[in-house]
Amino acid sequence: MTPGARASAAISILDRVLGGEPAERALTNWGRASRYAGSSDRAAVRDLVFEALRRRSSAAAIGGGLSGRGLVLGLMRAAGQEALFSGQGHAPAPPGPEETGRSPDPVEALDLPDWLIPDLRDSLGPDLGPVAEALRHRAPVFLRVNLVKADLPAARVALAAEGIATRTHPLSPTALEITGNARRLQASAAYRGGLVELQDVSSQAVVDALPLADGMTVLDHCAGGGGKTLAMAARARLRLYAHDANPRRMADLPERARRAGVQVTLTDRPEAGAPYDLILVDAPCSGSGSWRRDPEGKWNLTPQGLDRIVETQAHILDRVAPMLRPGGVLAYATCSLLRRENGDQARAFLDRHPAFHCESALSLTPLQGGDGFHLSIFQRR
Numbered sequence: 001m002t003p004g005a006r007a008s009a010a011i012s013i014l015d016r017v018l019g020g021e022p023a024e025r026a027l028t029n030w031g032r033a034s035r036y037a038g039s040s041d042r043a044a045v046r047d048l049v050f051e052a053l054r055r056r057s058s059a060a061a062i063g064g065g066l067s068g069r070g071l072v073l074g075l076m077r078a079a080g081q082e083a084l085f086s087g088q089g090h091a092p093a094p095p096g097p098e099e100t101g102r103s104p105d106p107v108e109a110l111d112l113p114d115w116l117i118p119d120l121r122d123s124l125g126p127d128l129g130p131v132a133e134a135l136r137h138r139a140p141v142f143l144r145v146n147l148v149k150a151d152l153p154a155a156r157v158a159l160a161a162e163g164i165a166t167r168t169h170p171l172s173p174t175a176l177e178i179t180g181n182a183r184r185l186q187a188s189a190a191y192r193g194g195l196v197e198l199q200d201v202s203s204q205a206v207v208d209a210l211p212l213a214d215g216m217t218v219l220d221h222c223a224g225g226g227g228k229t230l231a232m233a234a235r236a237r238l239r240l241y242a243h244d245a246n247p248r249r250m251a252d253l254p255e256r257a258r259r260a261g262v263q264v265t266l267t268d269r270p271e272a273g274a275p276y277d278l279i280l281v282d283a284p285c286s287g288s289g290s291w292r293r294d295p296e297g298k299w300n301l302t303p304q305g306l307d308r309i310v311e312t313q314a315h316i317l318d319r320v321a322p323m324l325r326p327g328g329v330l331a332y333a334t335c336s337l338l339r340r341e342n343g344d345q346a347r348a349f350l351d352r353h354p355a356f357h358c359e360s361a362l363s364l365t366p367l368q369g370g371d372g373f374h375l376s377i378f379q380r381r
């Protein structure tokens with residue numbers, strides 16, 4: 001496919017996304033219907049779609065409208081590549097007089113939902129502008145070295161032998177950032193053999209901060225795909241339980257645990273395994289710290305949706321608190337940048353549960369390299 005044809009494909013996919021179809025599904029449907037597209041075409045179209053979503057409001061202003069065409073035209077114009085809209089071959093038609101566009105205003109330039117900007121300003125203070133800018137760019141790809149199977153230098157060597165270049169990262173001693181040939185990872189022996197897992201560096205830093213020790217009984221209460229479950233299992237010999245309100249999200253966890261060489265028990269009745277020494281609540285949240293990876297999330301969040309999320313977080317904390325033994329640790333994490341979901345939620349929990357005190361808290365934003373994350377560690381007296 002020519003660059004112009006890729007732009008046309010991105011336009012049609014973005015139109016479907018703006019019409020309500022999830023981006024992954026729209027990309028898959030386009031891929032199925034476009035057998036002529038090779039793997040590099042698919043990757044390029046995907047990159048364009050996600051870049052347009054990360055910069056939705058600024059690209060729409062520059063491109064003259066919130067449509068697939070406006071977004072891609074805005075991206076191309078901003079990059080000095082408007083000539084791609086040539087109308088030749090499969091390229092999009094040249095811009096018409098109504099598509100002159102304009103510079104984004106200061107709010108549009110942040111590429112954040114308007115309604116959330118006061119909350120984000122309140123939460124991030126002077127970091128709002130730099131964080132918004134970071135969220136306009138694609139996230140780096142991080143690996144977690146599985147210490148059950150390899151140390152960091154050995155994993156680096158194994159990856160390098162397969163052409164995958166990496167560097168270490170100061171946020172976590174198990175993290176490697178891929179600097180070359182990320183697309184080779186899934187087929188690599190190092191990945192298939194469980195030496196490394198895909199995991200954001202801030203997620204790793206959150207697990208590093210947990211006071212885990214051999215022999216502990218631990219519950220990962222919102223395990224999802226099990227990224228943090230596996231990271232905890234690699235840190236110490238634990239009796240480890242994984243639970244999720246949507247058990248289908250844990251479907252791959254047994255196979256991932258087998259590949260990683262660790263043991264995890266899935267449970268739909270976490271109360272049955274109580275009392276626990278440590279419970280991790282990696283709570284459902286706005287996802288605002290990971291909008292680089294999930295840019296649709298930033299435009300799909302609504303004020304009502306956020307209220308519901310905050311309520312659910314409080315319910316989950318109230319449910320797990322009695323499952324801890326006295327002296328046990330409750331770790332509350334979100335990949336959110338918002339105070340409502342982080343510090344405010346933690347304070348409200350302590351108000352409702354005087355038997356707990358806050359041991360420590362950690363807040364990360366994309367300015368430190370990984371996703372935005374918050375961790376509060378509470379101890380039951």
Ligand SMILES: C[S@@+](CC[C@H](N)C(=O)[O-])C[C@H]1O[C@@H](n2cnc3c(N)ncnc32)[C@H](O)[C@@H]1O
Nearest residue numbers: 222223224225226227228244245246282283284
């Ligand atoms: C942020 S994700 C977890 C990510 C996962 N810990 C990881 O590291 O890959 C939040 C998870 O919480 C689950 N969840 C939502 N409401 C829940 C509830 N009331 N109780 C338990 N899990 C819940 C969701 O299904 C989702 O998988």
